[in-house]
Amino acid sequence: MRRIAVLNQKGGVGKTTSTVNLAAALAAEGHRTLVLDLDPQAHATLHLGLLPGRSGPSLYDVLTQGMPLEEVRREVAPNLYICGSHIDLAGAELELINMVGRETILRDQLEADTESFDYVLMDCPPSLSILTLNALCAAKEVLIPLQAHFLALHGLSKLLETINLVARRVNRELRVAGVLLCLYDAGTRLGGEVIEDLDRFFDGRRSPPMPWSDAQVYRTRIRRNIRLAECPSFGQSIFQYAPSSRGAEDYASLAAELQGRQPASLWIGSGARAHG
Numbered sequence: 691m692r693r694i695a696v697l698n699q700k701g702g703v704g705k706t707t708s709t710v711n712l713a714a715a716l717a718a719e720g721h722r723t724l725v726l727d728l729d730p731q732a733h734a735t736l737h738l739g740l741l742p743g744r745s746g747p748s749l750y751d752v753l754t755q756g757m758p759l760e761e762v763r764r765e766v767a768p769n770l771y772i773c774g775s776h777i778d779l780a781g782a783e784l785e786l787i788n789m790v791g792r793e794t795i796l797r798d799q800l801e802a803d804t805e806s807f808d809y810v811l812m813d814c815p816p817s818l819s820i821l822t823l824n825a826l827c828a829a830k831e832v833l834i835p836l837q838a839h840f841l842a843l844h845g846l847s848k849l850l851e852t853i854n855l856v857a858r859r860v861n862r863e864l865r866v867a868g869v870l871l872c873l874y875d876a877g878t879r880l881g882g883e884v885i886e887d888l889d890r891f892f893d894g895r896r897s898p899p900m901p902w903s904d905a906q907v908y909r910t911r912i913r914r915n916i917r918l919a920e921c922p923s924f925g926q927s928i929f930q931y932a933p934s935s936r937g938a939e940d941y942a943s944l945a946a947e948l949q950g951r952q953p954a955s956l957w958i959g960s961g962a963r964a965h966g
């Protein structure tokens with residue numbers, strides 16, 4: 691089982707888009723995949739076609755009431771499951787303030803889970819809160835989406851420091867797996883500059899300073915694609931909404947890269963439907 695936290699404390703960088711569409715790509719290839727929506731804004735929940743709150747209990751009940759994950763989990767497509775979010779999660783920080791071991795609730799629940807999954811993808815809120823800490827304790831890998839933007843690297847050191855701290859103190863298995871460039875405008879000078887900056891950033895920090903990281907910049911870059919921005923309002927992944935779009939192509943390619951192989955030609959221009 692691979693457990694991946696999709697994390698960046700900045701908003702609007704592509705966390706939710708990447709969590710949902712990467713999960714859909716993996717599920718469509720037959721991998722049992724679970725999305726955990728830890729953002730009180732519940733965008734991943736909506737993106738996968740559920741109405742937060744109306745679909746029954748949420749991760750709020752898991753984190754604050756000890757409800758097992760299976761009571762919250764919904765199947766939204768073949769092999770694709772989600773434990774949804776709820777706006778009440780925004781209050782979890784305060785509610786959990788006096789609870790001993792509050793940062794490992796999610797990990798303990800995943801370990802007690804009756805079902806097993808090939809991939810668990812965690813969509814984090816844009817903050818370094820108790821919700822994010824739960825994801826970092828439950829995960830083995832962190833995937834950091836970055837917006838290809840001139841301030842993209844701003845805040846990255848702080849994020850890596852936080853991950854390092856969690857890795858040293860509470861989760862020795864945690865690794866930064868890689869950085870994913872999102873909202874990428876191919877062929878622009880800015881796009882090229884961000885990539886050069888990133889390479890320099892990581893070259894200066896590779897082992898020994900970052901032994902807890904195998905950080906790479908994924909070869910796949912998620913290009914700016916209007917279909918990716920449209921599909922959440924239909925409650926569909928990109929593979930349902932626009933299977934032959936560039937967005938579908940990029941997330942299929944990311945799924946392949948994550949699994950360490952060439953992208954399957956299934957998606958590319960085939961118009962094949964992932965599911966549904």
Ligand code: ADP
Pocket residue numbers: 700701702703704705706707708733816872873874912913914915916918919920922
């Ligand atoms: P985060 O979860 O980090 O806040 P989102 O995934 O919600 O970021 O993305 C922010 C906004 O940008 C959303 O409206 C989303 O639909 C849009 N978006 C994300 N990735 C792309 C892309 N590659 N092309 C076009 N729009 C995108």
Ligand code: MG
Pocket residue numbers: 705706707729733814
């Ligand atoms: Mg989000």
